Every structure is written in C-alpha cells, then in structure tokens.
Amino acid sequence: MKTKTIDYSVDEKRIFDEMQAVLTEYNKQLDGREPLPLPNYTDDEMAEYSQYREILLGEKYRTV
Amino acid sequence: MAQTPIISPRSTPDDIRAFRIKKLELKERDYPMPETKDFILDYINKIENKLKGLFDSKTLLIRVPSGSGMNGVTICLQQEISHRFGAAILPDHLVKKMHKSEAKKNLNLAKRNEDPIRYKISASEINRIAKGFSKVVIIDDVIGSGESSIKLKKTLEEGGIKIDGLFSLVTVEKSYPKQSDVDRVVNKIDRFLKLNFGENIDLRTDIELAFGDYTKQKLNRVERQLVTLSSAKKYLGLIKAAANIERQFVTELKMNLSL
Numbered sequence: 001m002k003t004k005t006i007d008y009s010v011d012e013k014r015i016f017d018e019m020q021a022v023l024t025e026y027n028k029q030l031d032g033r034e035p036l037p038l039p040n041y042t043d044d045e046m047a048e049y050s051q052y053r054e055i056l057l058g059e060k061y062r063t064v
Numbered sequence: 065m066a067q068t069p070i071i072s073p074r075s076t077p078d079d080i081r082a083f084r085i086k087k088l089e090l091k092e093r094d095y096p097m098p099e100t101k102d103f104i105l106d107y108i109n110k111i112e113n114k115l116k117g118l119f120d121s122k123t124l125l126i127r128v129p130s131g132s133g134m135n136g137v138t139i140c141l142q143q144e145i146s147h148r149f150g151a152a153i154l155p156d157h158l159v160k161k162m163h164k165s166e167a168k169k170n171l172n173l174a175k176r177n178e179d180p181i182r183y184k185i186s187a188s189e190i191n192r193i194a195k196g197f198s199k200v201v202i203i204d205d206v207i208g209s210g211e212s213s214i215k216l217k218k219t220l221e222e223g224g225i226k227i228d229g230l231f232s233l234v235t236v237e238k239s240y241p242k243q244s245d246v247d248r249v250v251n252k253i254d255r256f257l258k259l260n261f262g263e264n265i266d267l268r269t270d271i272e273l274a275f276g277d278y279t280k281q282k283l284n285r286v287e288r289q290l291v292t293l294s295s296a297k298k299y300l301g302l303i304k305a306a307a308n309i310e311r312q313f314v315t316e317l318k319m320n321l322s323l
Contacts, residue, residue, distance in 0.1 A: 001186070002157060003155065020133050023133065023164055026164065027132060027166045030165060030171065030175065035175075038179055041164065046163070047160040047161075047162055050133070050161045053129075053130060053133040054129050054130070054156040054160065055156045055157050057130060058156035061100075061139040061140055
C-alpha cells in the first residue's frame with residue numbers, strides 16, 4: 001500500500017492533479033446559478049485520488 | 065437514533081462567522097504556513113480550558129479526509145492536539161473519501177442527495193492500530209450538520225472500530241433532533257399536503273432515518289424551507305430520497321463495500 005507521495009509515479013500524480021483541478025472547479029460552481037455536472041469519477045478513482053491528497057497534505061503540514 | 069457525543073464545546077456565532085471568513089481566505093491561498101497554524105492556535109487557545117481530560121497519550125485521532133483535497137486546517141488541528149496531549153494520529157492513507165462535493169454550509173439536500181458522503185477505509189489496519197488505544201476520536205475542523213464526521217463514524221464502526229466521540233475546532237451545532245423536532249417537521253408538511261395515516265408514518269420514519277443521527281442543523285435547514293405547498297411537495301420527495309440513500313449507505317456498509 002502506498003504511504004508516501006514518492007510511492008506514486010509521475011503519471012499517477014498528473015492524473016490526481018487533473019482530478020484536483022476538475023473537482024475544485026466543480027465545487028466552486030456548486031452553489032452558483034449554473035452548477036457544473038457532477039464529475040463522473042468512479043468510487044475507486046475517488047478513493048485513490050483522496051488517498052493521494054491525504055498523504056500529500058500530511059507531508060505538507062507535518063514537515064513544517 | 066444512534067447519536068454520537070460531540071465532545072468539543074459549542075462555538076459562539078461570532079467565532080463561527082470569523083472562522084468561516086478566515087478559512088475561505090486561507091483556502092484561496094492554498095492554506096499557507098505558518099498562517100494556517102497560527103489561525104488554528106488562535107481558536108484552540110479560545111477553548112483551551114475545555115480541552116482538559118478529552119485527550120491523552122492513549123487517544124487515537126482519526127481526521128475526516130479533506131472535502132476539497134486542500135484543507136490544511138484539520139491536519140494542523142490534529143497535529144496540535146497530538147503535540148499538546150500526546151495523542152496519536154492515524155496514518156494518512158487509511159481513510160479516503162468517495163464523494164465529490166464539499167460539505168458547504170449552503171449545500172442543499174437535493175445536491176447532497178446526488179452525491180452522498182461516503183468513505184472507504186482500511187478496516188483491518190485501523191483495527192490493528194486502534195487496539196493499542198483506550199479512546200478513538202474523529203476530528204474535523206467544523207461540525208455543522210455533522211454529516212461528514214458521523215458518516216465516517218458509521219463506516220468505522222461497521223468495520224469494528226469503536227468511536228468514543230467527535231471533536232471539531234468550531235462546533236456550530238452539537239445537539240441532535242428530538243422526537244418533538246421530527247413531529248414539528250411532519251406536522252408542517254402535513255399541514256400543506258394533508259397526508260393520510262400511512263403517508264404520515266412513512267414520512268416520520270424517513271425523517272428519523274435521514275436526519276435522526278445527524279445534528280439538528282441538517283433538519284433545521286429543511287424545516288426552514290417548508291413555507292409553501294410547492295416547497296412541502298418538493299421536500300417530501302427529497303426526504304424520501306435522502307432516507308433511501310441512508311438505507312443504501314447502511315446496506316453497503318453491511319456488505320462491507322466501503323471497507
């Protein structure tokens with residue numbers, strides 16, 4: 001199981017960064033007049049993305 | 065209704081308002097350090113005398129995964145509690161979210177029904193870690209409806225991990241709906257729609273299921289909308305859908321689909 005960001009490949013990181021951008025844009029528009037459609041990522045894709053983000057956040061805020 | 069103790073003190077309206085404004089501002093700047101940490105310290109110091117006895121070295125802290133994928137506040141909070149009281153932190157990779165929408169203050173029931181809050185956990189690994197602790201506490205930066213923390217608690221408990229309480233830096237609401245709150249919402253809808261006996265019972269059951277385990281804020285948000293015949297019709301459908309989602313959530317947990 002991956003526990004650090006260095007366990008992820010460059011390609012995996014790129015995919016998660018793209019998901020982050022899509023989800024951020026979706027959430028920005030969520031309560032606006034013209035909300036964007038719900039991104040169609042699967043549960044597994046979301047869980048993988050979330051795991052990466054949690055590890056990334058942990059590294060960012062625990063090393064300071 | 066299985067209502068979970070919220071162990072953090074209720075925040076004042078001024079603190080809640082100031083917290084939301086500042087958090088949004090930090091989010092727009094990707095939660096810079098050390099400003100994010102200083103922000104946490106300000107709020108922790110406000111409730112410092114109420115934290116005594118809540119945490120110790122036999123406490124395991126499990127944080128709610130970030131809804132935005134960016135939130136530095138909850139991690140800093142978890143870190144600070146660990147630093148002050150010696151509590152342990154569950155490794156970051158063991159709890160993941162599967163929903164896409166953030167838990168916004170004004171996210172309506174229809175939107176949440178489209179994308180229910182759900183988590184995936186590594187149950188056996190968390191169980192193994194939790195065995196070494198006498199208390200397990202879920203941590204989030206804000207508890208409003210409590211939906212994020214409570215859905216995570218339900219998921220963890222279905223995986224065999226007993227949760228002793230929920231803690232947040234800012235607690236908007238810590239009480240749960242009483243029978244009288246459920247009755248009041250049923251009566252409001254009934255006044256508009258003239259439900260028959262069976263429909264009345266079904267509505268009561270659906271409200272208890274969809275709102276009973278979460279704080280009063282979730283039900284209050286719906287109650288405030290019940291002002292016309294058309295809103296009563298709309299919310300009757302949304303409440304039924306929310307109850308069905310809760311049923312499905314429980315079924316998925318029983319089948320271990322999220323574990």
